[in-house]
Amino acid sequence: MNKKNGLGVKFNKNKGISLIGNWIQDNLEGLAILINESKDEKIIYFQEKRKNEISDESEIIAIKESPIYREMKEFYLNVKS
Numbered sequence: 001m002n003k004k005n006g007l008g009v010k011f012n013k014n015k016g017i018s019l020i021g022n023w024i025q026d027n028l029e030g031l032a033i034l035i036n037e038s039k040d041e042k043i044i045y046f047q048e049k050r051k052n053e054i055s056d057e058s059e060i061i062a063i064k065e066s067p068i069y070r071e072m073k074e075f076y077l078n079v080k081s
Contacts, residue, residue: 018034
């Protein structure tokens with residue numbers, strides 16, 4: 001059976017959310033972005049199947065300036081269109 005590996009997006013239409021991140025053997029690992037229908041974003045960090053929402057504003061700003069964040073957003077916009 002194929003498992004999801006690499007950058008990917010999971011769309012949950014029932015909850016109205018999209019989850020962008022790096023998948024390893026069908027599990028999210030590392031930085032992820034949760035986007036709801038209103039386009040509000042939450043930055044989440046997954047480690048060993050545990051999730052941690054990042055709420056520190058200076059950390060969020062630094063993440064949003066990082067290449068991986070821009071790559072994930074570009075990937076999401078390409079997949080969504």
